[in-house]
Amino acid sequence: MLAVFGSTIANPPQELSLPFKGSGSLRTKEEGDVESANFIMDALDEFKSVSGLIPSIPKSKAYFCNVLNHVKLSILNVMPFVEGKLPVRYLGVLLISSRLMNRDCRIMVERVKSKVGDWKNKSLSFAGRLQLVQSVLSSMYIYLALVFLLPIRIIHDTEQAMRGFLWCQGEMKKGKANVAWNIVCLPKQEGGLGIKSLESVNIALMTKNLWHIITRKDSLWVRWVYSYKLQGGNFWNVPSKSGMTWGWRKILHLRDIVRPFICSVLGNGMRTSAWFDIWSKTCPLISHITPRLIASEGFLLSNVVSDIIVDGGWAWPLSW
Incomplete structure (x- = not known):
């Protein structure tokens, strides 16, 4: 227990x-x-x-x-x-009770290096090493990357071990890499080898947590976020403050990355925020109309789209 x-x-x-x-x-x-x-x-x-x-x-x-x-x-x-x-x-x-440090994730790097050490003395072709990097090494960090934004140093050391195994079948040596790593991480149709960038995968996996919050997934963690962290506010409008926990700030920092790619299916307008969700080409409206102006016209920041439609027409001022 x-x-x-x-x-x-x-x-x-x-x-x-x-x-x-x-x-x-x-x-x-x-x-x-x-x-x-x-x-x-x-x-x-x-x-x-x-x-x-x-x-x-x-x-x-x-x-x-x-x-x-x-x-x-x-x-x-x-x-x-x-x-x-x-x-x-x-x-x-x-x-942990504080920010995620390099020493906290060092075990992941050691596991990757240990796996590479088991293979380096075996007679593997370049294609074989590439397959192992894609299928085995690239999956060893998935579970941790799904929960935390990993420190840059850990990402660098992990990818360094992968590069060393791919090009040198062991420790990475200067001048042995035939292609830059950022090119290697491109899809094959773009000239790369299809190895996924650890940093990009980490961000992509973390956006799953944002998606659970936005869609209000029925889970204990999402209910805790809405009752304790958001407290009736909108996820897109919560300011990132220094007093917040490290993990929550990291999640909030991802909003600017994923915001342009998340749109709302309007439907009857009862589940779409009028000011913060993207439901038309000019949205989010909060980027054009200040909260003070919204309040001065008698609206609330919690309004949904159906609240600002009366008898089939917009309920806001003509000047808007």
Whole structure:
């Protein structure tokens, strides 16, 4: 069992909700406290009485982030768990309380180099090495890249190992690369070898999280984002502030990249934001009309398209 208490955790994965997840019962609170610990223990007692199974206490740990020391001691008195130290991997995902550092992802680089080391002494043709890079090495970082925007250094070191195996069948040597890496990463129809750029794949995978938010996917993480992060606001209009967690800021920074490619199917206009969604060639309208002007005319930033249509005509001023 894994119990997490705290006020901030950077980029919690979809499988984890603050402050804890455990044994089939879930309750979300902003702060870790004794009440939450009592709730967990009551849920465990109910689980034992219903199922007849007993959770393994020696295998259970409690993790704390920004919790006062006396509160931590009180929680540990209620829960006979060992205190764990961050970072730790939970369901294969790195659980951290700060920004993702190079040392946190170094294991991914080492795994790629270890795989290359197993192959470098084998008599592989260039085509064979290319196939292994495309099918094996390029898939080893997918799971981590789906959750985090990887540090540039990690991306560089991983691609360096891939380049070394492709051109030198081992460590990369100066002057041995026949083609620049950015050309190698182009599709075959554009003159490349079809190896995907790690940075581009990382961004593409992370946009899946944006898509889940925009489409309001029925998941615990999306509901948490709307209730805790957005708090009734629009995802496209939430400002990126220094006080936000590192993972959430990274997601917000992706908005400028994906915004031009996401359009709304208007339908009856009841699910399309009038000001922030792209539903016509001039949208988003918020880029032409200021929030102050919208408010001065009696509209709300939460208005949908159907709100500004009355009797088949636009309800906004003629000057607009």
